[in-house]
Amino acid sequence: MPWSDLWRRRAGAEDREPAAGAPPAPLEIARAYHRVSKHHTHRYADGPGWLDWANQPAPFRTWLGAPRVALQVPSSDGAARYDEVLRGAAREPSAPSAALASELCFDSLAVTAWKQAGDARWALRANPSSGNLHPTELYLALGPEWGLADEPALWHYAPREHALERLATCTRESWRRAFDGCAPGSALLVPTSIPWREAWKYGLRAWRYCQHDLGHALAALGLAAHAQGWRVDELAEAELAPLTVAAGWPARGPERELPDLALVLAPGASSRAQPRLAELEWRAGGARPNELSAEHVDWEAIDALEEALARAPRASAERAEHAPALVLASSPCTRSFRAVARTRRSAVDMDGRTALARAAFERMLAAALPHAAHPAFAALAPPPRAHLLLFVHRVDGLAPGLYFCARRSGAAGDLRARCRPEFEWARVDAPSGIELYRLHAGDMRGVAAALSCQQALAGNGAFSAGMLCELEAGFASLGARAYPRLFRECGALGQVLYLEAEAAGVRATGIGCFFDDGVHALLGMRDEAWQSLYHFAVGAAIDDARLTTLPAYPTPEGAAD
CATH class of the missing domain: 3.40.109.10 (NADH Oxidase)
Known part of the structure; x- marks a missing residue:
């Protein structure tokens, strides 16, 4: 089985060796994969080393x-x-x-x-x-x-x-x-x-x-x-x-x-x-x-994880109710859903100047909260386990700094107990339903960029976010099968932020390259109960004038297979 190399390279001496001839339990394989697939400031996770364009x-x-x-x-414009x-x-x-x-x-x-x-x-x-x-x-x-x-x-x-x-x-x-x-x-x-x-x-x-x-x-x-x-x-x-x-x-x-x-x-x-x-x-x-x-x-590590998840026991779904429907503030966007969804683009860089209106920022946070009527999270059973660590750079009426937005009641208290004692945890005045705290006031642009593998756009936008997830709580409830669900929840959350940014007249981009444990060290966390699984940036994009845009259909002649 291809799990052997992954197991030998795992981090964490507390892991018990599997019985002779038997693969480790699926949950331990998930933990091992998570550790060896992290990026570090001194070493990136294993990659191909170069791009084989021929293949x-x-x-x-x-x-x-x-x-x-x-x-x-x-038609280009839908009714909804x-x-x-x-x-x-x-x-x-x-x-x-x-x-x-x-x-x-x-x-x-x-x-x-x-x-x-x-x-x-x-x-x-x-x-x-x-x-x-x-x-x-x-x-x-x-x-x-x-x-x-x-x-x-x-x-x-x-x-x-x-x-x-x-x-x-x-x-x-x-x-x-x-x-x-x-x-x-x-x-x-x-x-x-x-x-x-x-x-x-x-x-x-x-x-x-x-x-x-x-x-x-x-x-x-x-x-x-x-x-x-x-x-x-x-x-x-x-x-x-x-x-x-x-x-x-x-x-x-x-x-x-x-x-x-x-x-x-x-x-x-x-x-x-x-x-x-x-x-x-x-x-x-x-x-x-x-x-x-x-x-x-x-x-082989990916093979090992897939095999482990396939044999992981099907734990009963968590018994939790969706939060009541949240009354979103009206968006100034009058466009159709189709127009917004089909003009969504990923920003390659951001201008480092444009601020986001506070009302637009709060609307994005509210739109990212799961509730029973939210169609973006319909395929994700409650409770939510992904939350937003926010690096606020340029939001009108909000001091630059490090913030935390909880997407589940009680999550902030659990995280606070694991973080640096010097953080403020000052509740921010925000519309009902948004649980937002300021942890630290100050310029976080350099920190945000450094944590996102030195990518400047994480500091050049109006704000960036790390999606902090309750990893061990998910494992305790669903076993190894919680692991893919947490990443999917982060992706769904990112999709909402993409669309909200487009509706607000700015752009967003998902950031998969970040220094996992650098984020955890910033917060002072000493265990794996919470882990950062996805990063994101929102702001005014810089467009590349060298590129030509062609219509989606019919397929352009000569397009690659």
Whole structure:
């Protein structure tokens, strides 16, 4: 088993050796991976050392031999207003149809533009991705009422063409049994991850970025569904092995494709009954996935973690209720949700001058709080475990300094007990529901940039954030399976900040490179109960005038496979 090297290199002498011939417990593998995948000021986590451009993975998955149905490209401006969608306002559900499938994908995972510099062209998408490498794929299991086929079928969404590729079909009778009790038109969404796409560039840390990207995609799907009057819920205890066989997802090898979870897509106000996947009788279509690279590099620690998570026991979900719906302050943004979602961009740098209005800052914090009606967090069961450590640089009416925003009642008290005693913990006057504390007043621009692997944009924006997560509390509740969920929660939180920044007229960017334990040392934390899992920056972007922007569809001639 590939866990042996990871176990030998683990940090933490308190870990007990596994029994002879047996792999360590999944939870210990998760802890070991977390430690060896950290960046340090004296040493970065293992990476490829150089970029093998000849084997850069193809950015688009296609299925050879699969029948393809082209989706009609929707209008550039959807009916739902951005502010209404973020507030979770009730909407009349659209009827299931090919047009609805098109709009759902168009607003969540589709190509939004092409960029060109000289002879090079690359796509931008509605869902952000580390390094624009896009390990996340989407599959949709839709019944005949969606108008795409005469029988239920499993489809792959092809974002370059804005099309669906049919991989398998299902008997009508088994579909009826599986969805008995569910709202008419209910369907399945299954996102998958291809770790090699990220590992090609980022090596050992790539698994983290796959989970961030999945979190971004989950939030994007939840919001896009809500814009159409639908919702997504995670399918509890989903057994995806039969679907893996039917779809033909590579389960082994360097280009393996891993189904992360299943989502139920249903009309917004309908019953939350969940389908029984074991009832479905699939017939594989025999399509084959395209090859992404000719040569590969193995990352055994990632293999070890994936194997451990696959055998981790399924702990019962935490029994927690979502917080009551929060009344968001009205956004001055009057644009449609589609316009905001499809013009979202990642800033490469920020101008170091532009301040953010305090009302916009507080609106972002409020929008990032989970509650029962928040569509961005619909696929993430409570309680929230990710919180915001804020490096405030340029927010009108707020002193520069280090702040903490709790996303769960009681979290601030637990963190405070683990932090430096000299921190202020001064409660900041903020709208109801926002639990914001100032820890230290002062210029944090250099500290923020230094902690984010010396990336200047972390200090050049209006603020940056480290997403502090309750790691050990998650492990205590869900075991090793809490580990990917924490990264996904951070990704979903980042997606909300991306959209809120776009709506406020600024830009944002996710930062996956940061010195993990440098953040913990800044706070004075001495254990792993809380860990920083994702960084983020918000501010006025500096655009690169050398780049040409081309429309998303039709696909530009000569675009790379």
